[in-house]
Amino acid sequence: MATAKIAPSMLSSDFANLASEADRMVKCGADWLHMDIMVRHFVPNLTIGAPVIESLRKHSKAYLDCHLMVTNPLDYVEPLGKAGASGFTFHVEVSKDNWRELIERIKAKGMHPGVALKPGTPIEEVFPLVDGGLGPSTIDTAAKAGANCIVAGSSVFGAAEPAEVISFMRSSVEGA
Template sequence: MVKPKIAPSMLSSDFANLASEAERMLRCGADWLHMDIMDGYVGYSGSRHIWIATSWSQILLITVEPLGKAGASGFTFHVEASKDNWKELVQLIKSKGMTPGVSLKPGTPIEDVYPLLEDENPVELVLVMTVEPGFGGQKFMPEMMDKVRTLRKKYPSLDIEVDGGLGPSTIDMAASAGANCIVAGSSVFGASDPAQVITLLRKSVEDSQKTN
C-alpha cells in the first residue's frame, strides 16, 4: 500500500513570506511542499509568472542542479517538454539526490508516460494534472480520474499525484480513483484551519485505501 502524502502548493501562499508559509504548512501536517517553476512554455501565468509546474528541455537541465543543492527532495518534469532527453534528465535528477517524477497535462494521453515507468531507470512518481498548468484556483476536471484509475491498476505500488482543484469537495473522487499524493493550493492556504483540511485530505486517501 502506497503512503498518503499531502503537498500544499506554494503557488497559493504569501509570496512575500515564503519561509514562514512553508514552516506553517509543515506544522499543519504537510508531508511535502509543492513548488511550481514557470518557463512560459508548457504553461504560463501572467500574474504570477515565476511559478508553474513545468519547464522545457534546456531549462530543465539548468534547473535541476540548483534545486538539488537547495534541498529539494523530488523533481517532476512535464512529459510534453522532455520527449527528447528524459533519460538524461531522470539520471541527472537521481544523481542530485532527488526523486524523479513525470507530469502530464489534461490533453496528453496516459500512454505517453509508460516508457518512463518501464525503463530500466524509471521515474518514481506520475503527476496527473487535473487542471491546465499555469493558474491556481481552477476547477477540478473529474474526467482525469480515468488516468489515475488506469495507472493504479497497472502500477499498484506507484506514487500517483494529482494537482489542480483538490479540496474537501473533490478529494474523495481523487482518492477513490487511486491517487495517494495530493497537491492542494487555495483549499489549504485559503482555509481558516489549514491543518484540518490537510487531515481531511489524508483521511480520504487512507479510507479509500482500506476499501479498495
C-alpha cells in the first residue's frame, strides 16, 4: 500500500491569514503545504518567494513543498534553503542542461528535490509523473497510476469541509 502525502496548495489560501490557513490545513490532515513560487518570466503570475517561506516557517513545522515556476531555479536554492523550505520542485523545461547540479545543490541545502512538467511537455522528458488538477473527481486516476504525493489547491480550500477532501484523497491513494 502506498503512503499518501496530501499537500494543499497554499496559492488557494487566504494570503492575509497565511499562518492560520497553514495551521488549519495541518489540523485538517494535510501532510505537506504546497508553496507555488512563480515569476513572470515563466508564467504570468508573481506569487510567493523566500521572504514568505521564511515568515511562514516561523509559524509552522509543516513540510513546505516549494514548486518553482521560474526560469533559473539555481538562483533560488540558497534563499529557499535559508528560508526553511523542505522540498524544492523545479521544471524540467528550464533545467535540462544543469539538472544534476541543481539536484545536488538542493540536497546540499537540506531540501528534497522534485521535478515537474508544464502541460504540453512530452512525458519522455522525465520519469512518468501525474500532475495538476487533483481533487475528489480525479484522484482515483492519479492513484491508480502510482501517484502518492497529491497537491490540491481549490479542491481543498474551496471545499466546505477541507478535512473530508483530504481524507478522501488519502483513502484513494492508500487503497489503489
